[in-house]
Every structure is written in C-alpha cells, then in structure tokens.
Amino acid sequence: MELIQGFEVAFQFSNLFACFIGVLIGTLVGVLPGIGPTAAIAMLLPITFNITPVAAIVMLAGIYYGAMYGGSTTSILVNIPGEAASVITTLDGYQMALQGRAGPALGIAAFGSLIGGTISIIGLQLIAVPLAKVAIKFGPPEYFSLMCLGLIILVTLTGRSVTKGIIMGLLGMALSFIGLDTISGLPRFNFGIMQFMDGINIVPLVMGLFGIGEVLINIEKGEEQGKIMKTSFKGLLPSLRDWKDSIVAILQGSVVGFFLGVLPGGGALISSFVSYWVQRKISKHPEKLGTGAIEGVAAPESANNSAVGGSFIPLMVLGIPTNAVIAILMGALIIHGVMPGPNLMEKYPDVFWGFVASMYLGNVMLLFLNLPLIPIWIQILKVPYRILFPLILLFTIIGSYSVKNSLFDVALTIVFGVVGYLLKKFGLEAPPLIMAFVLGPMFEESFRQSLILSRGSFGIFVSRPYSLVFLLLAIVFMLSPFIPFIYNILRRRNEH
C-alpha cells in the first residue's frame, strides 16, 4: 500500500525529472575517471536547496547508483575504472572487449546492474519496516554500541593497514568535536577562530578530500584518457548462452552486494571484490575468470548496484551512514529538515516510499540511458582531463561556498584538498575519517547520555541485550585481522 503511494510521489513530474537528472549525472560521473559520486553529490548539493526534500534525495541517490552503472563502461572499453567499484570489472570486461565482445560485456553489465539494483530495493523495503520497529526501542547505549561496531568494521574492512584506518577514524572524530558541545552548548576546540564556532561543515571536508584532492593527484600523474577500443557496439543484448553463463553470477552478486552494502564500510567497492571472489569459488571453470568470462563482469556489476540499495537501510532505519556517499546524503536530508532514523517512515512517508519507488524507476531509466547512449559516453570520455579539471575545481568551490555563502568554507575546502592529496600520497584512506566525522557527534552524545543514565556505570553497555550483541560483534571484527595468525599457531601446534 505504502509503495503504491510511493509511486504516486515518484511519478510526480518534479520527482521524475529529479530522478532522470540524478541518474544521468550519475552515469556521467561513473563514466568519467577522476571524479567519484561522493564529490559529485557534494558538488550538486546546492542545486537541491531550491527543490523539495523528496526530489533532493531522489536526485542525489540517483547520482550514487547511476555512477555504478556508468563505471562499467570505462572498465570494459578503456581498461580504466570510471568508478572504484568497477575496478574488478576491468579483469574480464576489458578482455572481452579485446576479443571483440564489448557489446555483450556492456549489455550484461547493464542488465546485471538492473537486476542487482531491483533485488536490493526489494530487500530494502522488506527489511526496513521490521527493522525500524526494533530500532525504535534503541536507547543511547544501543546506538553507542552500534556505532562502535560500525566504526570497527569500517576500519578493519577498508584500507591496507588497520593502524592507519584507526588513525584516520580517530582524526575524523577529533575534527567532529570542533564547534559547540551538543550537551553543554559550550564552544570547544575552535582555537580562537570564530568561524569554527559552528563546527566544520561536512561539505568543505568532502569536497576538499575527494574533489580537490583527487584532481591534484590526477594532475601530478599527468595522465590523459586511455585508448578507447575500436570495437563494434552491435549486439549489446547478451545471447541466450551469455545469460545462461551469467545468471548465477548476477543472482549471487545481488545477494552478496546487498548484505555487504548493509554493513558499515562494506559498500559497493568491497561487495564487487567479494562477489568476484565468490564467483571464482562457485564457478565450474574458475580458470576462465580473468580471461574474458562474462560472469566476471556480471557478478561485480550486480553486486556494486545491489550494495547501494543495501547501504540505504542503516541510514533510513537507524540514521547511521555506512559510507562516505551515504554520509553526504544524510547531510542533505538534514539540511532539508528530514532527520533519518526509525521515525522516518512514520514522520516522512512520502520521502521514504517516494525514494524507494524512485529507485525502481531510476534503475529502469538507467538501462535505457546506458545501452543506447554508449557511443555518446565514449565521445565524452575523449574530452581531455586538462579541460575537465578546471570545471571540477570550479564546481567544487561553488559547492562549498553555497552551503553558507562563506569564503572561509572555500578556503577550508582548499586546505582539505591539500590534506586529501597528502593523505593519498602517504597511503592513508579518507573514508574512515569521513565516517567518524559524521558519526562523531552522535557517538559522543550517546556515550555521555548512557553514562548519565547509568549514573557513571559502564555496565550499561553490556547489561542491555542489543548493546551487548553489538559490542560482541565489534570484538569479533576487531580480532578478525589476527584470525590467520591464531590459525597458523594452532596448526603448527597440531603438527608438532
């Protein structure tokens, strides 16, 4: 019933148009290497200030899942992933293109994305309602433990070094403390700078780290676009044999992607790698993967799209973002006066169900946008980076300026841009910093409220069942990097 009402909202012209613009920009962002959905969403945030909250979230979410579709095009044709989540697609996609099968590779990537995206939306609407009923019972201790779990998963899953992940997470949290203390209302850590009284806005931070930082890295490399395959794009529709070879990959990719998307730090990137790994394990011919097997394209492309739907569950139901893109979307919802959390469906049913319905429509739009427009995307790919980067920088600056019409925010964006560039150079990952920055205020508030509730007893975190489960899971994830080490010790002991 609610979904029908959602479709009524989604079919309103303004929302339909916002969805179309979102998926169109998303595809473009996915096609173009050097600009990701995080920076694109942050850049386009000001455009949404003049539209309704539904249209805003529909458009911004469209950019996110649209980028997943577009990312496969460059992976297959140029061997350069337009989007990080399409890195693994290059292995088989580019090989298929070299063998003259770019058409079926692009086709199965688009159909796999559609199926993955649709399965994840069904999962989203099935899980969100019962989960919200449970989440409504959560108090500060449960939220604190859940955020501990989220941050620990993020630190252990992303990046090559757990120590560096922890450092980035702690730095993000430290940055989030700048500004007014949410409980006492007193200013802190502003070090005498008036503009820091309100804290650091997420937009300059993200724009700097992901927008300007990325441009500086690309400029330093001096890379231009790669060579585009001269291949025929006839036969974009996969054959019956192609479907037979890839249907299991699409279904497993969709399921893996969805569940990994729900996990904090999981997201599209990890799900695409895991689904490829799963495909290698379950395939009857694992040796073919990496040599141009169509299932090597189908699995990661379904997974990265499915992960997008999954990643909206913690945001919509718990008010907790699972990755940097979702963190920006959360910021956008808050700017529009919509607070994500267990009460979202009750308070703003039009936003939630309109958004769910729009994702169905957006995924179908993307199929029609992607396949017939591939020649146009390829032409866009030929635009030299030295023409694109000044535009990216301008959009980044305008985006950060527009939030508060503040030149200080623009200066801050440039500073964070240099920081983002240096972080990349030192092999430090920005996503844990962004996540901790977003979760920081909630994390501290729930921690302090819990202690006030329990009159100073830390036992409150283990005496409540949900909180205890979250903390136990957090310990399991924290110890996970040591599992191979412990396993090796036990094996050696058994051998002796």
Add this chain to the structure above:
Amino acid sequence: MANRESVVYIAVFFIGLVFSIESLRLGLGSARHPGSGFLPFFIGVALSIIALYSLLKNFLTAKGERGRDMEKFFGGFAVNVGKIVAALTLYVLMLLWFGYILSTIILFIMLFRVGGFRRWAFILLYSFLTTSISYLVFSSWLKLRFPKGFLGF
C-alpha cells in the same frame, strides 16, 4: 615509505597531544557527569599513543632505507599541483575584491595555462564562456549570492 610516514605520525602525535591538553582545560567531569572534554581527551590520548607506536615501529624497521625514501614521493607533474593550489588560494583572495566573474575568468586562465594550453584565443574564449555559463546557472537560476567586488558583479 617508512621514513616519510614518520612525518605523518609525528603530526598525528601532536594533534592528539593538542586535543588532550585542550580537553583537560575544558574539564573531563566524571563518569557520572562526563564533561565537554571527557571523550575528546581519550580520543586525543589514543591518537598520540597509536602515532607513537607507529613511529617506533617505523624507526625499528626503516634502518637502511634512508635517503632513497623521498626520491619517488612526488610524481612527474608535482610542480603543477603547487601551481593549482596557488591559483585557488589567489582566487579566494580575489573573490572579495574583483567579484565572481572577473576572478573566475582569471582562475580559468591560470588553470588552462597549468593544463598546458598555449593558445591565448582558446584560453580566453573558454574562460569567458565557462564563467558566463556558471554565473547564469548558479547566480541567475539558482539565486546563489556571489561576492560582487568593486565591479558590482
């Protein structure tokens, strides 16, 4: 790699230290009534301890690597990175005085030059066009109020 990472860990150590000291000044409160500095203090201490641990680990493992380490840190076009940062900084300073249109045209000229374009006709035309379109979209359509500068636009 290990040596240059030490620079990061030293910086992180001091950031942690500054946060811890400032937290003490704000007041930690008690477990019953945690103060403004309670959690930030522990975050600051954790930052400093992890940075110190990483620094020591690097120091013990990085023997013999010195000298070679900084050589390949910056890529072939690192000078352009400096030029872009300088152009952006100049742009922020110019915006208040020259306003959006003139400052943005100058920014584009600088960025296109960094990008390697040499033909002035192309640079001026593209700079003017992109600035005008962006002004129309953001100022006229989206009603964003840009700094006007002495020219009034």
